[in-house]
Amino acid sequence: MGYVAVKGGTKAIEASMKRVKYDRIKGEKVLDVHTIMSTMSAMVDQVMSESSLYSPFLAALSIKQAEGNMEEAVFLMRAHRSTLPRLYYSQALETKTMLVERRISASFKDIPGGQLLGSTVDYTHRLLDFNLVDESLEKNKRWLKDYETALQENVPSDHVHYYTKVVEYLREEGLFEEYALDNTDPVDITKESLHFPAPRSARLQVLTRGQTGAVTSLGYASLRGYGQVHPTVGEVRVGHVPIHVKHPNEIEDDAENDYYIGKIKITEVEAFVPVNIKNEDHEEELAFEIGYGVCYGQNETKAIAMSILDQCLEHPEYHFPTHDEEFVLLHIDSVESTGFISHLKLPHYVTFQSRLDSVRRVKKGRQ
Amino acid sequence: MHNTHFAFFDESSKKEIRRAILKAVAIPGYQVPFASREMPIARGWGTGGLQITLSIIGKPDVLKVIDQGADESVNAVSIKKLVHETTGVKLTDQTKDASIIQSRHRIPEVPLTKDQIIVLQVPEPEPLRKVEAKEYVTKKITCRKRI
Numbered sequence: 001m002g003y004v005a006v007k008g009g010t011k012a013i014e015a016s017m018k019r020v021k022y023d024r025i026k027g028e029k030v031l032d033v034h035t036i037m038s039t040m041s042a043m044v045d046q047v048m049s050e051s052s053l054y055s056p057f058l059a060a061l062s063i064k065q066a067e068g069n070m071e072e073a074v075f076l077m078r079a080h081r082s083t084l085p086r087l088y089y090s091q092a093l094e095t096k097t098m099l100v101e102r103r104i105s106a107s108f109k110d111i112p113g114g115q116l117l118g119s120t121v122d123y124t125h126r127l128l129d130f131n132l133v134d135e136s137l138e139k140n141k142r143w144l145k146d147y148e149t150a151l152q153e154n155v156p157s158d159h160v161h162y163y164t165k166v167v168e169y170l171r172e173e174g175l176f177e178e179y180a181l182d183n184t185d186p187v188d189i190t191k192e193s194l195h196f197p198a199p200r201s202a203r204l205q206v207l208t209r210g211q212t213g214a215v216t217s218l219g220y221a222s223l224r225g226y227g228q229v230h231p232t233v234g235e236v237r238v239g240h241v242p243i244h245v246k247h248p249n250e251i252e253d254d255a256e257n258d259y260y261i262g263k264i265k266i267t268e269v270e271a272f273v274p275v276n277i278k279n280e281d282h283e284e285e286l287a288f289e290i291g292y293g294v295c296y297g298q299n300e301t302k303a304i305a306m307s308i309l310d311q312c313l314e315h316p317e318y319h320f321p322t323h324d325e326e327f328v329l330l331h332i333d334s335v336e337s338t339g340f341i342s343h344l345k346l347p348h349y350v351t352f353q354s355r356l357d358s359v360r361r362v363k364k365g366r367q
Numbered sequence: 368m369h370n371t372h373f374a375f376f377d378e379s380s381k382k383e384i385r386r387a388i389l390k391a392v393a394i395p396g397y398q399v400p401f402a403s404r405e406m407p408i409a410r411g412w413g414t415g416g417l418q419i420t421l422s423i424i425g426k427p428d429v430l431k432v433i434d435q436g437a438d439e440s441v442n443a444v445s446i447k448k449l450v451h452e453t454t455g456v457k458l459t460d461q462t463k464d465a466s467i468i469q470s471r472h473r474i475p476e477v478p479l480t481k482d483q484i485i486v487l488q489v490p491e492p493e494p495l496r497k498v499e500a501k502e503y504v505t506k507k508i509t510c511r512k513r514i
Contacts, residue, residue, distance in 0.1 A: 010444050078405035085377040191383070193400035196503040326501050339410030346412060346442055350435045350472050 024067055036060035045265070045297020046070065050334045051077030052190070052209040054264050054296055071338040074211075078335050086191075088245045091258055095268050095294075096162060098239040102298075105166045106233040107272055113163045118238065119298075166235040167270055167290065176288050198325055203313050207306045208295050210332035218332065219305025222312050222322035229311045231271035231291050238267045238298050267300055269293035271307040289314070374421040375453045380404060384422035398492055398509075406449075413446055413471060416488035420450060420469050423484065429457045431465035434488075436472045 037044060037060040047059040051074045058077060066072035102118025105111050170176035186201035194202055207215060222229055244258035271291040279285045291311030293303035312323045321327045331337060374381065387401035406414040413434060424430070430450055434443035438460045446469065447458050459465050462475040469486040479485060495505040 010439070013441060013444060075405070075409070079407040082380065082404040082406065083371050083375060083377060085379060189402065190404075191402050193402045195400065195506075196501075326503065330502075335405050336410050339412070339414075342409050343411030347435050347440055 031064055033057065033060045033064055036063050042298065043068075043070075045299055046212055046302075047073045047077060049296040049299055049302065050074045050209060050211055051081065052296075053077050053081045071211075071334055074334045075338070088248070089188075090261070091244045091246060091255070093241050093243070095237070095241060095266075096165060098163070098237060098241045098266075098268070099160070099263075100163045100237055100239040102238040103163050103235065104233075105235050107235075108166060108169055111164075111166055111169070113161070116163075120300075163237070165270070167272075170234075170272065170288055175286075176290075194329065196326055197316075198329065200310075200314070203325060203329060204292065204294075204306075204310060206329045206332070207293075207309055210302075210306070211334035211337065212299060212302045214332040214334070214337065215302050215309065216305045218322055218328055219308040222308050222320065226320045227308070227312050227322040228315065228318040228320065229273055229291065229308050231273045231308055231311065233304060233307075234270045234272040234290070236267065236269050236300055236303070238265070238300070240265050265297055267293075267295055267298050267303040269300070269303040269307045271304065271311065273311050371453055373426075373454060374424050375407070375449070376404065376418075376421055381422040384418055388419065388423070408445060408449060411490065412442055413469070413488050415492075416469050416471070416486045417446055417449070419486045420467060421453070424450065424454055424456060424467060426454070426456065428454075428466045429459050429464055431459050431462060431468045431475075433468070433470040433473050433475075 037056050040060070040063065041056075043063060044056050044059045047062060047070065048054050048056065050070075051059070051062075053059075058080065059073070062073040062076040062080075065076060100113075100116060100118075102120060103111075103113070103116045105115065109115075167176055171178065184201075186205070187199050189202050189205050194206065198206075221227065240263040242263050243261050244255070245261055246253075246258055250257050269292070271293070272288045273291050274286055275289050276284050277287045289311065291307035291309075291314075293305070293307030293310065295303050295306065309322065309328055312318075312320075313325050313328060316323050316325065372378075376384075384401055387399045391397065391399040403410070403415065404418060406417055408414055408417065420430070430447065432438065432443045432447045432450075434440045434446065437443065450456065451458055462468065462477040462479070465483065467484050467486065468475060468479075469488065471488040474485070474487075493502075493505050493509070495508060499505050499508065
């Protein structure tokens with residue numbers, strides 16, 4: 001069998017693209033982008049997080065175009081991201097200033113401000129709700145009205161209430177070291193290629209834009225036995241944080257001069273991990289370190305898994321793959337992994353032919 | 368033409384990639400890493416070479432693309448289509464007519480002139496990857512060998 005190049009591919013490709021469109025519209029239903037935005041926020045959040053592009057509208061559009069295929073939606077967003085000029089870096093976010101919608105701690109029962117459940121499916125029973133098959137807009141309107149009326153009994157306070165970080169508890173007891181602020185500029189792995197050993201800022205960036213499933217799997221693997229990190233969730237908080245940029249020509253470092261450019265919704269996790277440290281008298285002592293997880297939108301599983309992996313990578317001395325930064329960081333990106341796996345579908349006729357040739361030659365030699 | 372910037376990328380991204388190319392030309396034998404951008408074509412489908420092509424291409428260029436040794440393989444067609452749609456440049460199968468040739472698996476038979484640029488794609492730039500999985504280690508070995 002000689003080598004035959006696939007020709008005439010152009011027409012076949014065009015026909016295949018038509019087929020994609022046909023399959024999407026043949027059911028004669030049109031899904032409005034705004035419907036996706038308002039009813040599929042978890043998916044929108046996940047797409048924004050994995051594509052590192054915060055835009056609910058574009059994420060919803062990508063979901064529509066990708067027909068709900070996550071890897072395809074993220075791919076569309078990432079490709080779009082490549083076309084956008086990046087003009088500014090924001091000032092560092094201070095999550096103490098988060099407008100908290102949900103904040104819980106698995107480490108302390110009584111935290112200042114209390115456990116704020118907000119919106120979570122954690123305690124729902126996962127039974128299919130057949131009422132949703134024929135959901136009525138009218139009924140929903142009535143429900144909303146009742147809900148809002150009930151809410152009016154709560155008198156809003158005049159001042160903005162910020163929630164103290166749970167880690168302050170540990171600090172007060174001297175169980176958590178005071179670290180000096182590290183104000184070195186973070187590495188941006190989308191502007192310079194990732195090299196190893198990677199600084200923590202690069203690691204966190206790769207983790208936060210990692211594929212939810214991949215980050216969760218590796219975090220789970222570490223927890224279950226292939227790792228040395230056993231965290232307690234100190235705090236999960238979900239809410240909006242304001243973003244500011246510095247005036248490009250302003251020399252003075254005055255936060256008052258910064259521009260507010262909008263807010264983003266994030267999930268932030270601080271996991272408390274017990275570690276043995278040596279005190280001044282060289283005695284072993286128990287202390288805590290923090291595994292940090294953060295991602296766009298509400299995606300608590302991913303943020304918790306990220307906090308485990310962050311802590312794993314801070315301790316590379318353990319010989320588990322989850323503690324190996326190249327193993328973790330080079331394999332969790334959605335676009336990289338799905339792209340490389342799917343390239344196997346491309347014609348490899350020449351590559352395979354050359355492999356076949358050498359196998360044949362070896363066989364001939366043996367006879 | 369698509370409703371994107373000329374040659375898809377924003378200008379500062381193109382400039383960054385061109386800087387890496389200049390460095391590579393200036394330091395023979397050194398592989399210059401650059402931050403790979405996500406492309407509208409999947410990673411592993413020739414996107415490394417595509418980024419080089421897009422960062423150097425201009426309106427008067429004429430492009431030839433070879434993949435799996437042929438101009439008409441499905442992927443070569445797809446790469447050409449993307450470049451054409453985002454730049455409007457002329458495409459060709461003829462080596463002598465091309466100013467930029469992006470290729471995988473085949474070096475054109477016709478000798479090139481100094482006005483022509485060949486962009487050669489490889490699936491894995493590190494020749495030691497099959498022997499050693501860790502980037503940190505191969506980088507060290509490669510340095511030692513080259514000094």
